[in-house]
Amino acid sequence: MYESIRALVVDDEVISRKAVMFALIQEDFCxxxxxxxxxxxxxxxxxxxxxxxxxxxxxxxxxxxLAVELLERTPCPVIVVHTVVDNPKITKDLIMRGVSDIVYKPTNYAAFAAKAKAMVRYRQDHPGVAGKGIDGASEGKTETDPEDPVLNAIPEGGIESSVTMADIESRIPLVSRILPVSKTAFEVYEMTRSNADAATLGSAIQHDAALAAEFLSIANSSFYNPSGKPMTDMEKAVVRIGQRRIGEMALAAATLSALTARKLPWMDMQVVWRQSIAAGAAIEHLVAQGKHSKVSENLVLTGIMHSLGRVVLGTLYPAHYQELIKRCSDGDLALTDQEATVFPETHAQIMSRLLTEWNVPAETSEPLQHVLTPYHLLSQLSNELRIRVELVKVAIFVGQLSTNAWHSWDLVEIPPTSVLERLGIADIGRVIERTQSDAKAIIDFKAENSGDKDTKKKPDLATDKPEPTAYYRNGSTSKYDFLQALISGMDLSLTDMPSDGKLTLPTVFINCIGAGRHTPIDPAFEADVEKVVITDGDLPPAFDSSLRTVRTPLTYGKMVKELSTTAK
Structure with a gap:
């Protein structure tokens, strides 16, 4: 049971002081x-x-x-600086000394108070971190360091009993200190909300070389630059993309750059980068084809950031993720399912919280709250929010498929035909083709302008196919064969069953995804070869129960293992 919590608000400005006190009182502070x-x-x-x-x-x-003097005291209270003074040197000095947070005015007071309460509760649970600055923590560590024993500790009860929402909320402010996102990106985001002109926006972006490079790589995709002629003028890029999109793209590009620069031993950051870039590109094509411009605001930002919350959690809870990844590897399990046993919110919801921490309006990141929800449960949402969430979910899958960028523990969630029809996506194949082209252009542009050898790795778009290893039969009702596209990205080569009945390969894969219990018997079932049925539901009663069945959704790693083992 927690004791009552007491706060001292120090400010000579009456209105600001009263606003802070009122917000804290709502969170039960005295x-x-x-x-x-x-x-x-x-x-x-x-x-x-x-x-x-x-x-x-x-x-x-x-x-x-005052803060410096308080930091010398034992015990030291949680110290939050609340100010209009945006001076990088002062900010760095205070953070290095051990100040818990710096909040700039104007302020979202409700979020400020909730975060302050979480930090106090965390301090009460972990008194050893009080007052430690980057130079003053034990053995050179700090509460912002993922190697810190407090951040890395797992209680005796195991990882399932160790993480509360209050604990996460207390650590989220550390992210900006561990993974600093370009300040220029936030400035550009705010400028677009006040209708700054293209010249001003272009000039602001150029103040940050890394952000400018990320931004130009996106601007040179075929969606924004169909001519294919390299675009290097920032003002022209702003005009081409449109000022409405610039803010979200700047913030997305900067966050993506900062978070994927982080090194996590269990996560391939190039895969994360490709997934995010391709999802952002796919959003644009889905919105255009389905005519969803009215609900498209900030969807590119959401698409690009969908998986970055996992980088945040992995940075703040490194030991937990080492254990989770081991479980996934040992049992071919989905990381999202394992995360749910440990964390009170999904990694996408955590990313949404981080955006709120950065003063991005809550409605901007609302789709992130639901993007990991299965399709069949989205009907509970309002129609507009459901459309936005479904667009992002489809874009995520299209991004993975287009770039063949997967972690083994990624869940393969194929979009149902009913969802594509509701979204007005009549030609998903065209969306995939254009997303693939955009992703390749962005990757190539970044490689040519950065000299980064890792970035030069291209998506697996090879046209030279090896000798076929299995037959393939599509019994799905979908207009586009997602499964065949998935398998083509694996080390497997498929061919249609010969019409003359002369079979030389030992296996046939039969796609029954979306087919349902009333699927007619396919001629492939009569063939004298091993039959592997891939389905997302029950097979018709007439089908032989002894058939080998692979059921979706499942992890990408498990799908590769199941199909590769059979085809050998």
Whole structure:
């Protein structure tokens, strides 16, 4: 049971001070206030506080001096600086010394108070991290370091009992310190919301060379640059893409660049980068073909960021993920299912929280709250939100399929025909083809302009096929054969069954996804070869129960193993 929590709000500006206190009281804080640093120290001599929120610019004793003095105390309260002063040197100094968070005005006070409460609760549960700066933590570690014993510890009860929502909320503010995203991207995002012109936006983007490179790589995709002529002028790129899209693309590109630069031993960041880039490209083509421009705002941002929450969680909970990946590897299990046994929210929902932390409007990232929900459960959402979520889910799959970018623990979730029809996607094959072209252009452009050898790895788009290893028969009702496209990305080569009945290969794969229980008996079932049926439901009663069956959804790694073993 937690004790009551006490906060001291230090600010000489009345309106700001009252707003902070009101928000904290809503989160069950007992609040006192002080008008400056000297007043605050007097209050701290009389009482102890779990949280101190201080402005920087105040008379008598400013907030920086107050924070430095408090950090020397034992025990040290959670210290949050709340200020309009956006000075990188001051920010870096305070974070290095051990200040828990810096929040800039204007403020989302409800989110601010909820986060402050989470940080206090985390401090109460982990008193050993109090007041540790980057240079002052034990053995050179810090609470922001993923190697820190506090971040890396797993309780005796195992990983399932170790993570609460309060624990996650207390760590989310650390992400900006561990994985700094370009400040320029946030500025560009805000500028687009105030209708800045193309010249101003282009100039702002060019202030950050890494962001400019990421941005131009996306701008040179065939969707935005159908001529194929390399585009290097930033202002022209802004005009071509459109100012409405610039903000979300800048923020998405910067976040993608920062998070995929992180090295996690169990995660291939090039796969993450390709999946994200291709999903963003697929969104544009799906929106265009289905005529969904009215609901398309920020969907590119959502598509690109869909898997980055996993990088965040993996950074904050490295030991947990080592165990989860081992489980997935040992049992061919989906990482999303294993994460659900440990974390109270999905990695996509965590990414949504992080965007809120960055003051991105909640409605922007709302699809991330539901993007890992199975298709058949999305009917519970409002029609507009359902369409947005389904567009993102289809885009994620198209991105993976188009670039052949998979982790073995990725869940293969083939979009149902009914979903494509509802979205007005009559030619999903065309979407896949164009996404594939866009992804290749982006990867090639980045490789040519960065000299990054890893980035130069191309998607597996080879046209030279090896000798066939199995026959293939499509019994699906879908207009596009997703399964054949999936298998083509594996080390398997398929061929149609010969019309003359002369069979030379030992196996036939029969696609019954979406076919249902009333599927007519396919001639392939009469063939004298081993039959492997891939299905997403029950087979018709007339089908031989002894047939080898592979049921979707399943992990990509398990699908490869099942089909490869059979075809040998």
């Amino acid at each position: 609040c006192d206030y002080a008008l400056d640093g000297v007043d605050a120290l007097n209050k701290l001599e009389e009482s102890s506080y779990d949280l101190v929120v201080t402005d920087l610019c105040m008379p008598n004793k400013h907030g920086h001096a």
